[in-house]
Amino acid sequence: MIKAENLQKRVAMAGRELEILKGINLEIKSGETVAVVGASGSGKSTLLGLLAGLDEASAGRVVIADTELGQLDEDGRAAFRADHIGFVFQSFQLLPALTALENVMLPLELKGRRDARQQAEHFLQRVELGPRLDHYPRQLSGGEQQRVAIARAFASEPKILFADEPTGNLDSRTGEHIINLLFELNREHGTTLVLVTHDLKLAQRCQRRVQLEDGAVLAE
Template sequence: MIKTENLQKRVPMSGGMLEILKGITLEIKSGESVAIVGASGSGKSTLLGLLAGLDEASAGRVIIGDTDLGTLDEDARALFRGKQVGFVFQSFQLLPALTALENVMLPLELQGIGDAREQAEQFLGRVELSERMLHYPKQMSGGEQQRVAIARAFASTPTILFADEPTGNLDTRTGTHIIDLLFELNREQGTTLVLVTHDMALAQRCERRLVLDAGELVEG
């Protein structure tokens, strides 16, 4: 389960402090699929980053399972993410010097998983890229790169998957295929899925929507 208590994020500006998040309290159950929606600048990606432990809150708490992320230093948060969390980003975040197979293998190898190659090949097959696994990102379409990113995220069998605008750089047809893959793998693995999106078709496929407005949770 993911829980926040009075979560706040402020950043200094020339004219004072900018409040990005204003006391967000929420709960997300294990295995649930949740969409975070709202207008640009409402704080969606900031909230996702705090939930994932990629950023530190100005006040309040983020608790995942029995772990209060605020009690962990940067190294401990990174270790926690490596064991518990997967990510899919709008910009794919693939390493250009590595093949699709190597991109999926890398986080598995960092975790010390012995059968990293076999596991990576299995998940690339699941996203229908068995014949492209030795290609580099620049040799692949946007949809193929996002499928590599999904394989990489799920291959480490995370308990939570965070996705930030996973279809934002894709055409409608390709985006629909990516959505289908996300939910198919999510169901198979029982992963908690938390995503930020402007795509209402994607949001409506989630079990619940959290609506942000100017840094405040107004629905969900």
């Protein structure tokens, strides 16, 4: 289960303090599918980063599987993510010197998976990139890079998958395919899905929608 209590995020900007999140309280059950929706600038991506332990809150706390992320140092949070969490970044975060296959294999190899290549190939096939395994990010379109990022997140078979606009760079057919993959992962492995999206079709597939407005939860 994921639990956020009075979660706040403030940053200094132009000589003043900007409040991005204003005391978010949220519980997400194991295996649940949740869409975080709201206008641009409402704090969706910031919330996702805090829940995943990619950023530190100004106040409040995040607890995942009885572990309070704020009590871990940076290395501790990285180790926790490696064991429990997959993340699909809106900006892909692929390593330019590695091929598509190597980008997906890397986190598996770091975990000591002996089947890293087989697992990476399997998930790249599932996102329809079988013919592009040996291509570098610069040789791939934006949509193809997004699919590599999704395959990388899927390949570790995480307990929790966070995704920031997972269909934002995809055409409608590929987007539908990726949406189906997300929910297949949820069904097959009981994966908890937390998705930031403007895609109404994707949001409607989720069991619950959390709407943010001006850094606060407007409705669930």
